[in-house]
Amino acid sequence: MKKCKCIFFLVLLIVIVVFYSQIVSHPEYNDLRVMGILGFIQLLFSIWSWKYLGKELINPYLFFLVALYTFSFGQSLLYVFNIVSERRDLIGFQGITFKEIFDSQVLTLVMLSCFHIGAILSVSRLEESTYSSLPIDYTKRIRRVGWVLFIVSIIPYFSRIIQDMIFSMMYGYGALYERVEEVGISQIDKYIGDYFVPSLICLFVGYRLNPKMRYFIFGLCLFNIVAILLTGGRTYAVILFALLILLYHYGVKRISLKGGIVLVVFSVLFLTLLTAISHSRSESKRSVKVYFQKDSGIENGVTETIAEMGSSMFCLIKTKEIVPSREDYRYGRSYFYSFMSLIPNLGFWDMHPARLEANLGNWLTNKLGLSYGTGYSMCAEAYINFGIGGSIAMLILGFLLGKIFKTDSRLFKENPALLIFSLILFWFCLKMTRNSFIGFVRAFFYYALPIYYIITRGIFKRVGKFSDPH
16 A cells, blocks of 8 residues: 555656646746756655655665666756756757756656656565575675685776776876777776675675674775775765665664764765866876865865766757657667677677667767767666657666665675675666666676675585684
8 A cells, every 4th residue: 555655646746747848838947947846856755755665764775766866867956946057057068958958857757756666666565574594604605705705806906996096196087098998808807806895795794793894894995985086986986985884874883863964964075075076087197185175166066066967867868869860769779788798709799789789878979979978877778778668667677676775784684695685786786877777787697696696505615715714
């Protein structure tokens, strides 16, 4: 009954959004603000409904949902308060009109509503009893797997990130993307290094009752965040920050209302720092102090960062210009070829078809003839495949991610392997809000699923050399 009420309200919001779009023939700025208000109502209701259905507010799904709204609809939320700076505003950028933004607002709100309806449908009344009992040595298995991955991945991971940091500070952040692109076997160190953060997740869960190990893991994560920020990157720093919040909430102490307020204040400061990095990272031979200079041009770090993230609606707007007028819909091809990326290119193709069909950010960048990467978005990918029918694709994705990100504090004791599986996917997939579905497929089959299988099957059960040092 609870689910029906929540779904009914979201469907009602869809009807209101579509009805309003039909009575507005020539959208103006105030119409964009009305859509922003409806978006605020939809977002707040989605957050409340997740809690109403028995879920925790500190939860991977809600973090993903807020990120999805921020990237897909962020500027529209700021239109409500008229606080989007001219240099970030999509209005007029690349010839974008009020009508193009308005039409994209309507489509985005419908898709985001369908996404959350899918997540609501994933909630089961029987979840309280779905977590199975576990063998006595489960914690030791997790520790062994964590240590194996840690030892294998730490050198390639930090070797690459420190090299990138030094190169970026010497020549500017953009220079990282002007180097000769590595492909195939030359990226093997990157693929191995990508197991580093999953190794920390395993170790944290395995040593959840050991304060010294928790501090060690948090210290590595914070060092990692600093290195990423000094490089000029922000996405992975934000995701790692969110991951730390989840680990603390689940494994150390549940974040109370007071703790939540402190967290919001710290997040505001963190967003301000992200804006400073955005303004300064293109400089060559820069030092750390450049990020904290008073003349960095930051009017409001929070709104500036949200406006920049929210400009990802650009991808949907420009995709709608091209499809279907100049190119036909893809009818699921990008999703299909995302799974094809699991097949390595062993000389079968000059270029892997997944690189051509599933990497939609590259497609849009090349189509527009831009010198910088556009990224992409979940809503734009759903549209390029099925048009307005992409709302069904978003509903399916909502159901899938609702199932995967349904974690709560009980999992630390009742099914830690499932918690690890969920948090690994969270680490890799939060960036999917501004990229393509291909990132989910690789994260699922290359990282989360193999680690989950190894833990539950106990492959390292008898590997004594990696046994618990304590």
